[in-house]
Amino acid sequence: MTSNTRICVAGATGLVGSAVLRLALARGHHVHGTLRDATDTARTAPLMALPGAAGRLTLFSADAGEEGAFDAAMHGCDAAAIACFPPLYKAADGTPARALDRRRGYEEIVRPVRDGVLNVLGSARRAGVGSIALCSSTSSTNPPVPLAVKHEATALSDAEAQMADGKFTAAEKIVMETAALDFCVHNDMRLAVLLPTMMLGPVVLPEHMRSHGLALLSGLLEGRRAMHEQVPAGSMSVSHLEDVAALFLATIENPQARGRYFAVFDSLPWAEIYDILARHVPAAGLPAPLDGAPEPPTRFDFTRRDSLGVTMRDIPATIAATVDWLKTRPFPG
Numbered sequence: 001m002t003s004n005t006r007i008c009v010a011g012a013t014g015l016v017g018s019a020v021l022r023l024a025l026a027r028g029h030h031v032h033g034t035l036r037d038a039t040d041t042a043r044t045a046p047l048m049a050l051p052g053a054a055g056r057l058t059l060f061s062a063d064a065g066e067e068g069a070f071d072a073a074m075h076g077c078d079a080a081a082i083a084c085f086p087p088l089y090k091a092a093d094g095t096p097a098r099a100l101d102r103r104r105g106y107e108e109i110v111r112p113v114r115d116g117v118l119n120v121l122g123s124a125r126r127a128g129v130g131s132i133a134l135c136s137s138t139s140s141t142n143p144p145v146p147l148a149v150k151h152e153a154t155a156l157s158d159a160e161a162q163m164a165d166g167k168f169t170a171a172e173k174i175v176m177e178t179a180a181l182d183f184c185v186h187n188d189m190r191l192a193v194l195l196p197t198m199m200l201g202p203v204v205l206p207e208h209m210r211s212h213g214l215a216l217l218s219g220l221l222e223g224r225r226a227m228h229e230q231v232p233a234g235s236m237s238v239s240h241l242e243d244v245a246a247l248f249l250a251t252i253e254n255p256q257a258r259g260r261y262f263a264v265f266d267s268l269p270w271a272e273i274y275d276i277l278a279r280h281v282p283a284a285g286l287p288a289p290l291d292g293a294p295e296p297p298t299r300f301d302f303t304r305r306d307s308l309g310v311t312m313r314d315i316p317a318t319i320a321a322t323v324d325w326l327k328t329r330p331f332p333g
């Protein structure tokens with residue numbers, strides 16, 4: 001891809017979308033960014049302040065719930081990064097997703113995402129955009145019988161089983177991926193799907209400080225128990241936000257890239273994550289020690305991820321870089 005490449009970033013004000021947009025601009029690409037209300041200057045100003053934005057970033061209003069809403073944003077683009085489907089935790093009337101029955105859970109949590117991704121892809125098809133990078137999540141990688149080692153080809157959640165369990169917010173992701181894959185196969189579009197979990201690193205908008213990784217770290221730096229009263233027995237997968245953005249661009253820039261890719265560095269037991277955090281934050285905020293042994297962390301086969309040629313930062317380096325960045329007080333006030 002040349003620096004004349006034009007990329008549509010759907011969800012440009014999002015944690016992931018803004019990181020992809022920032023890196024695309026840094027690499028000299030032109031970007032069409034979307035959010036639902038591009039007249040909201042409080043949210044667009046940080047994007048327009050990014051290096052390269054003045055000459056190469058155009059913002060568009062587009063709601064995934066409306067067919068054709070992304071037509072203008074996709075027009076003239078070579079590729080699209082789609083990161084505009086954050087998990088839905090509540091129905092429109094505020095009922096928690098977990099409390100919904102099967103019919104409402106599907107109609108109000110799962111279906112809007114399925115229909116939404118088809119709307120965005122429909123606009124991409126009409127504009128002749130042939131390359132798509134779609135942001136999903138590792139919540140689509142949990143088959144009913146857990147795998148000893150997760151590989152993208154076999155680590156597929158079962159949407160029906162998740163919905164039968166009331167896990168509509170998780171089921172959204174595999175349903176979205178399946179709908180997107182069918183659409184892209186039928187329309188001869190190249191689809192790569194990125195699968196992140198917790199992301200740390202410098203964020204673009206102040207609102208991203210509420211994402212669970214940044215909220216955890218900034219709370220701990222202030223000496224607050226930000227997420228856990230006690231160290232959990234389980235594990236967490238972590239990646240640096242800029243590495244996730246690099247994986248997105250790698251799939252766009254590599255014409256051979258298609259299919260699913262883990263976008264995590266690795267998974268560690270929370271006990272080890274808190275040991276690393278303890279090197280950087282006051283002890284006051286740290287949770288009580290784990291009672292017993294940690295559970296084995298999720299194990300991944302990273303062959304496909306590594307085929308993209310992106311060097312991922314390890315978890316201690318990611319945490320150290322994020323702490324250093326937070327100490328600069330990037331969003332004073």
Ligand SMILES: NC(=O)c1ccc[n+]([C@@H]2O[C@H](COP(=O)([O-])OP(=O)(O)OC[C@H]3O[C@@H](n4cnc5c(N)ncnc54)[C@H](OP(=O)(O)O)[C@@H]3O)[C@@H](O)[C@H]2O)c1
Binds near residue numbers: 085087135138196198
């Ligand atoms: N954040 C995490 O820790 C995390 C972890 C794992 C996976 N992921 C995945 O990453 C992807 C992106 O999540 P995120 O955390 O970056 O989300 P986010 O920060 O909440 O941002 C979502 C973006 O999508 C836009 N958007 C929301 N609803 C929309 C709609 N109906 N139509 C059009 N645009 C809409 C938002 O724009 P406006 O609100 O300005 O319209 C915003 O730009 C999701 O697939 C998510 O599952 C995130």
